[in-house]
Amino acid sequence: MKPITSFLFLLPLTVFLSLLPHLLAVDQTNSTNLIAKACENSSHKEFCVASLESSPDSQNADLPGLAFIALKLASSNATDTATHISKVLGAGNLEPLFEQALTDCSEHYLDAIEQIDDSLAALTAKAYKDVESWVDVALSDAQACEEGFKGQDGDALALTRRNRVFRQLCNNALVINKLLA
Numbered sequence: 655m656k657p658i659t660s661f662l663f664l665l666p667l668t669v670f671l672s673l674l675p676h677l678l679a680v681d682q683t684n685s686t687n688l689i690a691k692a693c694e695n696s697s698h699k700e701f702c703v704a705s706l707e708s709s710p711d712s713q714n715a716d717l718p719g720l721a722f723i724a725l726k727l728a729s730s731n732a733t734d735t736a737t738h739i740s741k742v743l744g745a746g747n748l749e750p751l752f753e754q755a756l757t758d759c760s761e762h763y764l765d766a767i768e769q770i771d772d773s774l775a776a777l778t779a780k781a782y783k784d785v786e787s788w789v790d791v792a793l794s795d796a797q798a799c800e801e802g803f804k805g806q807d808g809d810a811l812a813l814t815r816r817n818r819v820f821r822q823l824c825n826n827a828l829v830i831n832k833l834l835a
């Protein structure tokens with residue numbers, strides 16, 4: 655090739671390369687904006703934004719990544735609650751009614767953890783319908799746990815708070831999953 659021809663051959667590439675940083679900048683998603691968008695349809699927007707931002711991974715996440723993080727947060731929260739329930743049960747010396755309710759909750763939370771873990775696999779496979787159904791089952795688990803404590807107070811209130819937080823974490827995952835579907 656003569657030098658002039660090789661230059662002409664390279665020209666389109668040079669133009670492309672000089673435009674690349676600009677193209678990337680335009681395309682680059684601002685994580686603050688993306689988290690706000692992900693939480694837009696949440697009934698608890700501030701909680702949704704704060705919980706996603708609590709994960710360092712959310713800084714570089716795309717929308718499916720944020721859905722994954724939301725499910726992970728729900729999963730670790732359910733695990734934390736299951737552990738808490740085991741400890742309270744293990745300490746013994748409980749009112750029989752409270753002990754029965756806790757035992758039921760323990761089973762519900764173990765199921766909820768399974769549902770969320772299955773949802774994580776479904777999300778990876780882009781099976782958004784499955785994610786929705788299984789997160790819904792996890793929500794019913796927390797609801798059933800809550801109903802077991804009806805009319806009780808004292809230590810039951812701590813569980814009520816945990817059920818509420820877990821359900822909000824599930825709802826975050828559901829609204830992001832809806833945006834993907």
Ligand SMILES: *[C@@H]1O[C@H](CO)[C@@H](O)[C@H](O)[C@H]1NC(C)=O
Binds near residue numbers: 684685686687
């Ligand atoms: C992202 O967007 C928000 C809202 O428009 C803005 O406040 C923030 O400074 C932006 N962050 C970056 C890193 O561009």
Ligand SMILES: *[C@@H]1O[C@H](CO)[C@@H](O)[C@H](O)[C@H]1NC(C)=O
Binds near residue numbers: 727730731732816820
């Ligand atoms: C789960 O939520 C409960 C209730 O707010 C909180 O006490 C607990 O620290 C959370 N655990 C995790 C691992 O998110």
Ligand SMILES: *[C@@H]1O[C@H](CO)[C@@H](O)[C@H](O)[C@H]1NC(C)=O
Binds near residue numbers: 694695833
């Ligand atoms: C989110 O909310 C907006 C405004 O209320 C609505 O137009 C949109 O359809 C909703 N998106 C989803 C996926 O639910």
